Amino acid sequence: xxxxxxxxxxxxxxxxxxxxxxxxxxxxxxxxxxxxxxxxxxxxxxxxxxxxxxxxxxxxxxxxxxxxxxxxxxxxxxxxxxxxxxxxxxxxxxxxxxxxxxxxxxxxxxxxxxx
Amino acid sequence: xxxxxxxxxxxxxxxxxxxxxxxxxxxxxxxxxxxxxxxxxxxxxxxxxxxxxxxxxxxxxxxxxxxxxxxxxxxxxxxxxxxxxxxxxxxxxxxxxxxxxxxxxxxxxxxxx
Numbered sequence: 001x002x003x004x005x006x007x008x009x010x011x012x013x014x015x016x017x018x019x020x021x022x023x024x025x026x027x028x029x030x031x032x033x034x035x036x037x038x039x040x041x042x043x044x045x046x047x048x049x050x051x052x053x054x055x056x057x058x059x060x061x062x063x064x065x066x067x068x069x070x071x072x073x074x075x076x077x078x079x080x081x082x083x084x085x086x087x088x089x090x091x092x093x094x095x096x097x098x099x100x101x102x103x104x105x106x107x108x109x110x111x112x113x114x115x
Numbered sequence: 116x117x118x119x120x121x122x123x124x125x126x127x128x129x130x131x132x133x134x135x136x137x138x139x140x141x142x143x144x145x146x147x148x149x150x151x152x153x154x155x156x157x158x159x160x161x162x163x164x165x166x167x168x169x170x171x172x173x174x175x176x177x178x179x180x181x182x183x184x185x186x187x188x189x190x191x192x193x194x195x196x197x198x199x200x201x202x203x204x205x206x207x208x209x210x211x212x213x214x215x216x217x218x219x220x221x222x223x224x225x226x227x228x
Contacts, residue, residue, distance in 0.1 A: 035216060039156075045205060045219035089156055095217070102148075102171055103207075103217050105158040 003027065004092050006106035013082045013113050020067070021077040021109045023092030031097035034075040036066065039108070040088040048090075051075055082113045118142050121206050121220035128196055129228055136191045136223045138206030144218075146170070146211045147189035149181060152203040152222070164189050165211050196227045 005024045013019040025034065036048040051059045051066045059066040067076040079086055092106040119140045128134055140147060148171075149161040163171035164183040178194040189206060206220040 033215065037219075043203060043224070044221045045207075047216050047218060050216055091158065102160045102163060103150075103158075108156050 003104040004094055004106035006092055006109050008109050010110035010112065013086075013111060015084060015113055015115050016081055018078060018080045019082055019086075019111060021079075021090050021092070021111070023075045023077065023106060025073050025075060025092075025094050027073075027094065027096055029096040029098050033095045034066070034068070035093045035095070035103070036064070036075075036077045037091045037093060038086075038088045039091065040085075045091075049077065079111075084113050084115065087111060087113045119206060119208055119218050119220040121204075121223050123223060124221060125224050125226075127226045127228065130196055130198060132196050133192070133194045134196060134225075135193070136204055136206075136225075138189045138191070138220055140187055140206075140208040140218070140220075142208055142218060144208035144210050145186050146209050147183065147186070148207040148209075148217065149189065149191050150205040150207060150219075152205060154202070158205070162189075162191075193225075196225075198227050201225055201227045 003026050032053045034051045038046045038048050049059050049061045049064045049066050051068045058068050063080045065078045089108045091108045093103045095103050122137050146165045148163045150158050152158045161175050162181045166186050167183045180192045183189045203222045203224050205222045207217040209217040
């Protein structure tokens with residue numbers, strides 16, 4: 001069964017605007033972590049932000065914030081003030097404490113920032 | 116002071132050859148992983164090692180054999196390469212027993228001709 005779902009098609013975003021990338025997840029493990037990674041055209045996987053299942057506050061890292069809605073099992077990434085360098089694939093991932101440490105990835109969202 | 120490094124970055128080879136990809140991490144992590152990213156960008160775990168012990172072995176052909184000489188290194192050897200092995204292979208590392216971040220290497224782009 002798919003654990004991470006990212007269903008948005010490719011997105012075009014105007015520079016300086018905010019963009020929200022949707023991610024829903026499925027787990028019965030009470031302890032888990034949610035992650036977002038960025039993969040630019042150069043190919044490397046860049047860690048952006050992490051949210052623990054017991055964290056009370058939504059995670060923020062600079063222009064990145066994670067809208068964590070535990071009851072809905074969603075962990076949307078918000079990028080504020082988009083920049084041209086934000087053009088990339090974005091992957092949502094989950095790691096369950098009792099899941100042998102594996103990261104389960106979604107299929108990714110393609111974002112293109114236009115000037 | 117690269118955290119997770121992989122060599123080579125690019126690998127072009129003929130079908131039937133045997134090749135290895137090396138991975139090293141200097142983060143002091145005790146768990147290392149190999150992931151495969153296919154042409155549709157989907158990332159899937161292949162193997163995981165914890166303190167040199169194999170923890171995860173997904174449904175991967177036995178032509179793929181990981182080797183961990185110590186907890187800072189996890190190499191991937193591939194025998195009898197096939198066209199379908201063409202992909203990007205990522206090494207990653209993390210601490211065990213937590214749900215903390217996995218850090219990825221730069222990837223190895225393998226093209227089998």
